[in-house]
Amino acid sequence: MSTAETVTRTAPAATGAQPGPQSGPQRGYRTLWRWHFYAGLFVIPFLVILAITGTIYCFQPQIEPLLYPHRLIVAPATSPRLEVDALLAKARGAMPAGAVATTARISSRADRSAEFIFRLPDGRKQSVYVNPYDGAVLGMLDVDSRFMQVDRMIHRKLLLGKPGELLMELVACWTLVMIGTGVALWWPRERASLRAALVPDLTRRGRPLWKSVHATLGIWLAIGAFAFVATGLPWTGSWGKQFKALASSVKLGSPPGSWGGLPLHSKVPGQPSEAGAATSHEAASGMESMPGMTMDEMPLPQVPWAVGAVRVPGSPDVGAPGVKPLPLGHVVEQMHADGLTHGYDIALPTSPLGVYTVSYFPADPKLERTVYIDQYSGAVLKDIRYGDYGAVGKAVSYGTSLHMGRYFGVPNQIACAALSLGLAALAVTGFVMWWKRRPRGTLGAPARERGAPPMRAWATGLVVLGIVFPLMGLTIVAVWLVDRVLLRCAGPLAAS
Known part of the structure; x- marks a missing residue:
């Protein structure tokens, strides 16, 4: 029956x-x-x-400036904008000792402030807003208490x-x-x-x-x-996560090669490979923006669905004598030269093994990009675009954009x-x-x-x-x- x-x-x-x-x-x-x-x-x-x-x-772009006008909105000025590293330094100066900068939100709009996200010693995440013209700190917001985050x-x-x-x-x-x-x-x-x-x-x-x-x-x-x-x-946490893993395993979700195709740790000079791997794993368990983490675990507001399961690579030049990390401004200029000028996020490396992770999640799925940049040499380790996605990843990207009310404004x-x-x-x-x-x-x-x-x-x-x-x-x-x-x-x- x-x-x-x-x-x-x-x-x-x-x-x-x-x-x-x-x-x-x-x-x-x-x-x-x-x-x-x-x-x-x-x-x-x-x-x-x-x-x-x-x-x-769905109406986040219109609502948030009304909720936090003194933090998000600035008066456009004729003077040039300060360098992004100077703005980051201003934001860092407003944070307590032990706070770690994890994310920079890059915007070229003349009427928007610069936003940097920090992880505080107690584990909370705090956004700092800086006037891009004079470097004045406009205020702070707890990331998890932000109205739209609570709503989400x-x-x-x-x-x-x-x-x-x-x-x-x-x-x-x-x-x-x-x-x-x-x-x-x-x-x-x-x-x-x-x-x-x-x-x-x-x-x-x-x-x-x-x-x-x-x-x-x-x-x-x-x-x-x-x-x-x-x-x-x-996007659900149970079925959606398993569906993403399944789609990626049959090469229909994440780009081919992103599962195991990138180095998950660097071999530190003077140490055997196994030791380097252990060091990477231990560091990743207690810090953000670390190699070996998936994109969904990174301190980024949102990432494209198709790359959520992609693991973040490490910087191959770690520990080389005389090599110093590149400033954030170098990465911003590098992305600008590559055609990316506005509306993206950068997860900052928070350890010698980390990389700069650029996540561009625009309204048009065909423009999505995820870029990993070595923090020492500036080399692009991986540049994942919409054309690299599998069939399921492409379909979900369009569905997501429509679901969120982003695709046609x-x-x-x-x-x-x-x-x-x-x-x-x-x-x-x-x-x-x-x-x-x-x-x-x-x-x-x-x-x-x-x-x-x-x-x-x-x-x-x-x-x-x-x-x-x-x-x-x-x-x-x-x-x-x-x-x-x-x-x-x-x-x-x-x-x-």
């Missing part, structure tokens, strides 16, 4: 319902409705949170760490179930016209009105919402906001429908139908979903068990 057959065990006929294809829902309708109900009941509160936080984060962490993990991250991943997966079952429930049947299915009937009152609005809104949003949720899944932001808030509206209207229908003192799950069809396609879809998303598969089994054991005696309800 299939999964769908099992969950559709017979129930008493709904009051007032007459047999016949035109007087009640089609066979299998209640099975789909029951799964739609469970998916919606679980995701409703979290979907509203995802929608609100996602919409806010709520969106990704509800500020609950790994458990919250897994929970939000489940929410995304169950939202896909909710969308799929919703479309199946909406699909025009019998005498229903397509126009009636696509346009809400505002002449209705009470729950029928809510149902009409919910159904038509859902179908208008279905394709975009499905793509919207799916493009966010590669403000219209993309508006489209993302409409999808996010539309999903929130679906959650709210679905809750109201349930509340109006729910018998007092019961959960109000739709009744099982008598003589349900096998629905093999639906059962196969659930199995495939559970295999692709193992955590989701466990919850599908859990929901089935709860439905079979705890909710076995759910009473009949009038047809929707």
